[in-house]
Structures are given as structure tokens and as C-alpha cells.
Amino acid sequence: MIFRSPHADVPIPPVPFHEFVLCHANELREKSAFIDAETGRSFTYRELVRDVYRCAGALAARGLQKGDVFALLLPNIPEFATAFYGVLAAGGVITTLNPLYTANEIAHQLEDSGAKYLLTLPQLVEKAAAAQQPLRDILVVGETNGAMSFRALLESNCTPPSVSIRAREDLAVLPYSSGTSGKPKGVMLTHANLTAGVLAAITAIPHGPGTIELGILPFFHVAGMVGILPSAIRAGHTLVLLRRFEPECLLRTIQNHKIQAAPLVPPLVVALAKYPAVEAFDLSSLKLVGSGAAPLGADVQRECSNRLRTPVIQVYGMTEASGVTHASSVEGIHKNKPGTVGPCAVNIQCKIVDAVTARELGPHERGELWLRGPQVMKGYLNNPRATAESLDSEGWYHTGDVGYADEDGYFYIVDRLKELIKYKAYQVAPAELEEILLTHPAIAEAAVIAKLDPDAGEVPKAFLVIQKQVTAQEILDFVAARVAPYKKIRCVEFVDQLPKSLSGKLLRRILRERESGRTT
Numbered sequence: 001m002i003f004r005s006p007h008a009d010v011p012i013p014p015v016p017f018h019e020f021v022l023c024h025a026n027e028l029r030e031k032s033a034f035i036d037a038e039t040g041r042s043f044t045y046r047e048l049v050r051d052v053y054r055c056a057g058a059l060a061a062r063g064l065q066k067g068d069v070f071a072l073l074l075p076n077i078p079e080f081a082t083a084f085y086g087v088l089a090a091g092g093v094i095t096t097l098n099p100l101y102t103a104n105e106i107a108h109q110l111e112d113s114g115a116k117y118l119l120t121l122p123q124l125v126e127k128a129a130a131a132q133q134p135l136r137d138i139l140v141v142g143e144t145n146g147a148m149s150f151r152a153l154l155e156s157n158c159t160p161p162s163v164s165i166r167a168r169e170d171l172a173v174l175p176y177s178s179g180t181s182g183k184p185k186g187v188m189l190t191h192a193n194l195t196a197g198v199l200a201a202i203t204a205i206p207h208g209p210g211t212i213e214l215g216i217l218p219f220f221h222v223a224g225m226v227g228i229l230p231s232a233i234r235a236g237h238t239l240v241l242l243r244r245f246e247p248e249c250l251l252r253t254i255q256n257h258k259i260q261a262a263p264l265v266p267p268l269v270v271a272l273a274k275y276p277a278v279e280a281f282d283l284s285s286l287k288l289v290g291s292g293a294a295p296l297g298a299d300v301q302r303e304c305s306n307r308l309r310t311p312v313i314q315v316y317g318m319t320e321a322s323g324v325t326h327a328s329s330v331e332g333i334h335k336n337k338p339g340t341v342g343p344c345a346v347n348i349q350c351k352i353v354d355a356v357t358a359r360e361l362g363p364h365e366r367g368e369l370w371l372r373g374p375q376v377m378k379g380y381l382n383n384p385r386a387t388a389e390s391l392d393s394e395g396w397y398h399t400g401d402v403g404y405a406d407e408d409g410y411f412y413i414v415d416r417l418k419e420l421i422k423y424k425a426y427q428v429a430p431a432e433l434e435e436i437l438l439t440h441p442a443i444a445e446a447a448v449i450a451k452l453d454p455d456a457g458e459v460p461k462a463f464l465v466i467q468k469q470v471t472a473q474e475i476l477d478f479v480a481a482r483v484a485p486y487k488k489i490r491c492v493e494f495v496d497q498l499p500k501s502l503s504g505k506l507l508r509r510i511l512r513e514r515e516s517g518r519t520t
Contacts, residue, residue, distance in 0.1 A: 055086025
């Protein structure tokens with residue numbers, strides 16, 4: 001059974017992505033496009049447009065040609081946007097890197113992507129310079145020896161080049177997948193892919209042009225790169241930028257800047273639902289909280305919504321599909337259902353298939369989610385085998401996520417195929433157990449992974465951050481009373497904190513590596 005969006009299809013304009021994003025910016029002039037919450041620095045739409053095209057002209061003058069890859073190793077600062085759209089205007093291709101990457105991780109991506117230029121912070125230059133990939137230019141936001149100042153580059157005031165861009169064919173960005181198997185892979189996204197991704201985001205979750213939106217999800221990840229940064233610019237929002245998550249900093253930012261829309265990840269939503277100091281802040285400006293990147297339990301979703309007195313919705317998407325492919329909503333033609341990521345976004349088709357036989361399944365039958373639409377990638381860079389394994393001849397992208405749809409076409413994501421725990425002949429979803437654990441009043445955070453077992457093969461193990469005294473046996477009994485016998489937690493470990501990404505996303509991979517090291 002093929003599921004379709006409740007929204008009518010929207011045509012994808014065949015224009016370069018930067019032109020699509022900036023089409024209304026000249027009208028906004030002195031309105032703030034960005035406010036850096038850490039420094040208080042404001043950056044207007046007029047300054048954004050001016051610097052984007054100054055960047056394009058200066059880079060072309062320094063030798064950047066159409067198709068050259070330009071690497072951004074930056075946190076969420078205004079210069080990220082200037083460089084991102086400036087490179088595209090010059091005909092280049094962007095690849096984005098996480099500032100927390102090790103030197104080896106940076107080296108792999110620079111070398112695999114064939115990057116010729118890099119923009120970063122002074123304190124990250126040494127890590128980036130360790131790569132064997134020869135770079136024509138290293139630029140920095142700030143000042144350091146051996147690298148050109150990005151501000152000086154913009155002040156060169158060169159004329160922007162005239163570049164012919166085929167929106168449906170030419171690459172715009174090369175983000176790298178999370179690498180759940182093997183090393184991360186370069187995802188080839190065209191200008192039209194990104195435009196389709198932005199249209200999906202703003203159609204699914206519309207906001208007025210005066211919206212003040214939180215920009216904490218990293219721009220180097222597709223959620224920020226497509227779902228937040230360009231969507232906000234296109235819609236005329238003001239983005240308040242935060243570089244990392246700390247509960248009180250987040251709460252203070254929402255209060256002081258009167259944030260209206262806050263796109264988050266589940267650990268941040270959990271913190272807002274459970275963090276003791278929430279009541280000390282005025283969060284009444286919030287009109288909407290979004291959660292993406294991992295499943296969010298219905299109970300936590302309701303708890304956070306009730307506590308903040310604002311709707312909490314879920315969205316779903318991936319790098320290979322240019323961001324948002326599903327979104328629940330609180331208005332318009334579809335409704336918000338706790339626990340669901342909503343129906344297909346505009347232009348998207350989906351189906352649930354049996355992971356072994358590829359047989360199409362119906363409502364409430366669990367299987368692998370496949371999707372197709374104009375935002376789906378061209379493929380993986382220099383990796384035809386991986387492309388063929390995930391993108392079939394009919395254009396269906398095999399997501400590797402397990403889920404199901406209800407009778408209304410609303411989707412529920414259960415977990416990753418590769419993260420399912422194989423207990424004897426049964427499959428156990430870590431996210432389902434985490435959702436149950438988070439309903440216990442003593443538990444602040446939870447993560448579940450597979451622990452090797454000589455009899456069962458794998459058993460569920462929980463890592464817990466607690467806020468009240470509780471015993472491991474009490475936790476085991478609590479879960480056992482709520483699940484089938486094969487899903488029971490078999491082992492508990494109390495920890496001070498769980499490993500998370502810069503944006504607050506839970507990193508089960510690190511827990512699996514830690515557990516694997518104990519058993520080898």
C-alpha cells in the first residue's frame with residue numbers, strides 16, 4: 001500500500017537554491033535574520049544578502065570553480081549562512097563537518113569529498129590541517145596565523161560571477177551520513193533536492209514572517225541545514241542561534257528572546273519535561289515545540305506539552321531525503337497525534353515493506369519504511385554499491401527505519417533495523433523501552449542497547465540517569481510489568497550522563513562501543 005501526503009503536490013522551481021532561499025530577503029532589509037544568543041550580535045537580512053554575494057565574488061576571484069567542494073567546519077554562527085549561500089552562488093558545492101569531529105574524522109571527509117577550500121574557527125585549524133587533502137585556502141572566522149580572515153575576504157568587494165546552474169542536476173551539498181555501517185558516506189544533494197526539502201518543511205509546519213525561532217539544531221546536520229536555516233530565511237524569520245545545549249541556557253534564551261518556535265531533539269524535549277528549574281522561567285512566548293532525529297514517546301510528548309502549555313509535535317526525515325519527509329501538526333488539514341511523526345510531507349510517497357521479502361504491508365503492520373519524492377538524493381558519492389543497496393530502480397529509498405502507518409496514514413517510527421536487539425528469535429526496539437523507562441518518576445534520561453548474552457544472543461541493557469533514589473531491581477520490575485517477557489530489561493547501569501551530540505541527540509553508538517570493549 002502506497003501512502004501519500006494530505007497536501008497537494010507542489011512544483012519545484014528549477015532555480016539555484018540560494019536564489020530560492022534569498023528571494024524575499026531584499027524586502028526585509030533591517031530586520032534581524034540572526035541573533036547570536038552567546039554574544040548578542042545581530043545580523044540583518046540586508047547584511048546577509050550583501051555578504052553572500054561578496055563571498056561569491058571573492059571566492060571566484062581566488063579560483064573557486066563550478067563544482068569545487070568547499071568545507072564548512074563551524075558551529076551555528078551567522079558566518080555559516082554567509083559562506084553556505086556564497087559558495088552556492090559561486091557555483092561551488094558545500095560539505096559540512098561537525099566541530100566535535102576528531103582530526104581523523106575531519107581528514108576522512110575532506111579527503112573523500114575532495115574539498116579544496118575550508119572555513120573554520122581559529123581553534124579548529126590545527127585539527128583540519130592534519131588531513132592529507134591539499135587545500136587551496138583555509139579561511140577562519142576571526143584571526144590566526146597561516147589562514148585568511150573571512151572578514152578580510154568579504155571586504156575585497158569583488159563582483160559575483162555569472163554561473164549557469166542546472167538545479168535538478170548540479171550538486172549543492174555533500175553532507176555525510178552517520179555511518180551506521182562502515183565509514184560515513186557523502187550524500188549527493190542537488191539544488192532542486194534542497195528546494196524540495198525546504199518546501200516540505202514550510203508546508204508541513206507553516207509560521208508567519210514575524211516568527212522568532214530557535215536555532216540550536218546544528219546547521220552542519222541536514223535538520224538545521226534544510227529544515228531550519230533556509231526555511232527560516234525563506235519565510236522571513238529571526239533565528240536566535242545557540243551553539244550547544246545546556247538546560248538553563250536554553251530556558252534563558254527562550255525567555256529573553258521570546259522564542260516562539262523551538263525545533264529540538266528528544267533529549268532536549270525530555271529535559272524540558274523533567275528539568276526542575278523550568279517553572280522559574282517565563283516560556284509563555286512559545287507557540288510550538290518540534291522534535292525530530294529520533295522517536296519521542298507519546299507520554300513524554302504529552303508531559304512536555306502540558307508543562308509548557310504549548311503544542312509539541314514530531315517530525316521525521318533524513319540526510320538522504322534532504323530533511324523533513326513527515327510532520328505532525330496542530331493546525332490545517334491534519335491533526336497532531338502524540339507518538340506519531342505524522343503523515344507524508346508534500347510531494348512524498350511512502351510504503352511499509354517486509355524487510356525480508358519486500359512485500360508491501362498495510363496499516364498497523366510493522367516493517368521497513370521506503371519513500372520517494374523530489375527531495376531524495378542522487379546517491380552516495382563515489383559509492384555505487386551503497387547507492388544500489390539503498391535506492392532502487394523505481395526511486396524508492398530504503399530508509400532502514402522500522403515503523404508502521406495507522407488507518408489515517410500517520411506514521412510511527414519504532415527504531416532502526418540495525419539497532420534492533422535480537423533476543424532469541426524476537427526483535428526488541430530500544431526506543432520502545434526507552435519510552436517506558438522515561439515514564440518512571442525517578443528516571444531523568446534513558447538509553448537502551450544490546451548486551452551480548454551466551455544463551456539469548458542479545459539482551460536489552462539500560463543506561464540510566466536518575467533524579468531520585470531507585471534500585472536496579474525496581475527498574476527491572478517496572479519495565480517487566482509493562483512489556484512482553486522477551487522485551488524485558490535484563491541489565492541496568494546507572495550513569496552520571498549519557499553521551500550526546502552537540503545538538504543533544506543521544507549517541508547509542510558510543511554506549512555500544514563501551515559495552516563491546518567490556519566483553520572483548
